Amino acid sequence: MHLASRTLNVAAAVALTTLSVGTLAQTPVVYKATCQFIGSPAREPLTDREGHAILVGEYTCHAETGMQEGAIMTGMNIIEYDPSDGVVLSGNGVIRKPGAVAVYQVIEQHSARTMTDGKVTGFTGTGRGVYKLATGSMASLAGKSFTSTFRSVPGGQFLLETTFP
Secondary structure, eight states: OHHHHHHHHHHHHHHHHHHHHHHHHTOOEEEEEEEEESSOOOOEEOSSSTTOEEEEEEEEEEEOSGGGTTOEEEEEEEEEESSSSEEEEEEEEEEEETTEEEEEEEEEEEEEEEEETTEEEEEEEEEEEEEEEEOGGGGGGTTOEEEEEEEEETTTEEEEEEEEO
């Protein structure tokens, strides 16, 4: 009886340790960056219906945390607005830091205007994508998927948070 109790305790400890290690391994990693648009992208009205437009926007970001800390990101998105919410039709970019490069593709992204007292005050959104190529200290990103959130902040900038499951 004493042996059975001990065996059960050891089995429970092993199971708990395994679950704990699995939980740690699944803890998402978040990288943060401050970004700004290059130039002043403007919506290009399409003539098929009211409010339908595209925007071709280039941006640059400075990564502030994680493996990408200190890296510079440049990217481009083509966004369709119908009439106010945006959906990315195409998006990609390159992240560079000494000794490392990563190339990503945006697979899906949605954005919406933020309003205060009936006026547009910024934007917010979510997205997901995949790293198509990664070298150097960022090599472990190759082939990995990511999700992101973003929101505008004062000074014509926006904050980007990228999460790896």
